[in-house]
Amino acid sequence: MRKKVIFPFTLIIIFFLIIFTIYGRAIFQEGNPLPIVKAIIQLETSDSDYIQYSKKPLKYISKSRIDRELMIKKYMEKDKWSYIEQLGGGYIFTKENEQAIVVTKQYSSKYFVWEVPEEASIDK
Known part of the structure; x- marks a missing residue:
């Protein structure tokens, strides 16, 4: 049960890290x-x-x-x-x-x- 909960959250965190790595400067250019x-x-x-x-x-x-x-x-x-x-x-x-x-x-x-x-x- 615990693996079923942790796995989706891990994927979501990895997804957001990739997005911020690629687009971070553009997203935060105005603060x-x-x-x-x-x-x-x-x-x-x-x-x-x-x-x-x-x-x-x-x-x-x-x-x-x-x-x-x-x-x-x-x-x-x-x-x-x-x-x-x-x-x-x-x-x-x-x-x-x-x-x-x-x-x-x-x-x-x-x-x-x-x-x-x-x-x-x-x-x-």
């Missing part, structure tokens, strides 16, 4: 993966283009198939920020002598994360 997993589930079950998963710093996750530049411009224009230019993964905006840079980073082949400076947040 604790649980908020991101929760946000991905919300994103997949809603019509939203983005889901917030961190408040400090303010971070969002979006699907890679959407036009990230257009979506970020719409987000920032809600609070009257004007688009200036893109430099790599950063989008530069200005508003009344202030400047804000929204930084994007590919999280996986299906998702990217983006960080909005606190002063530029429309969710204040």
Whole structure:
């Protein structure tokens, strides 16, 4: 009886060790993966283009198939920020002598994360 219980748990532990060995850096690239997993589930079950998963710093996750530049411009224009230019993964905006840079980073082949400076947040 004891072997019947130990064997499946051993297989599960070996499976997770293999997964973490292969994908560990990708899974933990943004720190604790649980908020991101929760946000991905919300994103997949809603019509939203983005889901917030961190408040400090303010971070969002979006699907890679959407036009990230257009979506970020719409987000920032809600609070009257004007688009200036893109430099790599950063989008530069200005508003009344202030400047804000929204930084994007590919999280996986299906998702990217983006960080909005606190002063530029429309969710204040």
